[in-house]
Amino acid sequence: MRISGKTRVLGIIGAPVGHSLSPAMQNAAIEELGLDYVYVPFPVEPDFLGQAVEGLRRLGVWGFNVTIPHKSAIIPFLDRIAPEAELCGAVNTVCREGELLVGYNTDGIGFLASVREDLGHDPRGSSVLILGAGGAARGAVAALAGAGVACIVIANRTRERGVALVERCQSAFPGVRFVVSSLAEDELVEHLRGADLLVNTTSVGMNGTNFECLPLFALPPAGLVYDMVYVPAETPLLAEAKTRGLACANGTGMLAAQGEAAFSLWTGRQAPRSIMRQKLLAELER
Ligand code: ATR
Numbered sequence: 001m002r003i004s005g006k007t008r009v010l011g012i013i014g015a016p017v018g019h020s021l022s023p024a025m026q027n028a029a030i031e032e033l034g035l036d037y038v039y040v041p042f043p044v045e046p047d048f049l050g051q052a053v054e055g056l057r058r059l060g061v062w063g064f065n066v067t068i069p070h071k072s073a074i075i076p077f078l079d080r081i082a083p084e085a086e087l088c089g090a091v092n093t094v095c096r097e098g099e100l101l102v103g104y105n106t107d108g109i110g111f112l113a114s115v116r117e118d119l120g121h122d123p124r125g126s127s128v129l130i131l132g133a134g135g136a137a138r139g140a141v142a143a144l145a146g147a148g149v150a151c152i153v154i155a156n157r158t159r160e161r162g163v164a165l166v167e168r169c170q171s172a173f174p175g176v177r178f179v180v181s182s183l184a185e186d187e188l189v190e191h192l193r194g195a196d197l198l199v200n201t202t203s204v205g206m207n208g209t210n211f212e213c214l215p216l217f218a219l220p221p222a223g224l225v226y227d228m229v230y231v232p233a234e235t236p237l238l239a240e241a242k243t244r245g246l247a248c249a250n251g252t253g254m255l256a257a258q259g260e261a262a263f264s265l266w267t268g269r270q271a272p273r274s275i276m277r278q279k280l281l282a283e284l285e286r
Helices: 022-033 046-058 083-088 107-118 135-146 159-170 185-193 236-243 252-267 273-285
Strands: 008-014 037-043 063-066 093-097 100-104 127-131 151-155 177-181 197-200 204-207 224-227 247-249
Touching (some): 008 022, 008 046, 022 037, 022 252, 046 100, 063 252, 083 100, 083 135, 093 252, 107 224, 107 247, 107 252, 127 135, 127 185, 135 151, 135 159, 151 185, 159 177, 177 185, 204 236, 224 236, 236 247, 252 273
Parallel strands (some): 008 063, 127 151, 127 197, 224 247
Antiparallel strands (some): 063 093, 093 100
């Protein structure tokens, strides 16, 4: 990789960013297409987010990803927010468009692409049970509602957050039936019985953690399970789904697909998918 005076700088801001797999994945794509770009990590603490965005703007940085904990907090510092990012209240990709910094959200696109590809499922007309009501859930709900699902049940530990998410989405998607649930077993059994797809958007499953009670037996035999967690590759939820013979996928495909969509936004080029996925899987194995 040759850096010159014309090299366009891309990057990622977050705290921490040291663990991010995006630099390896994006630089592999840049190298594959022989583009004059470079992608670097920028650790940014929450107190300095505004100054950091202003700095990136003044330094002429071409575009950047945004990760935890800045996805919502960055919105006031940007000039324009794309509709899908506005809807889920979170930005994961920023593009320079003329003098403006524009915020996008490619997490939802990535999630849908992964459901279609890794589970072979078109969500149109489906009933989906979402575990969680945070930022990741908002992205998934907006993407699924936009793709024409029939019903979305939001099951969250803190009920008010589920209610708030439904209120936010119901007016934007009047054709979708939204339901709020707790994580209590009897309620989950009832909702799982009618679900085509179960999606975990919470951090439960990372570091060997598991849900206290998730009655997976109630999901119909053709039901699908998607876990956004990708470390470990097989969470306890996915292990149980496999034992029960249910088709399932972890969040690796979503991580790759959101990165591919961001790459295309910045470069105007189709992302070299297999190279990006290979790099991602190699990094995950390390
Ligand atoms: P993200 O942007 O990754 O979604 P977040 O906005 O902090 O992160 O949301 C985390 C989600 O995981 C929330 O839905 C949270 O439930 P609460 O709203 O009750 O906090 C959920 N979550 C985290 N740890 C959990 C646990 N141990 N059991 C159940 N849900 C959990």
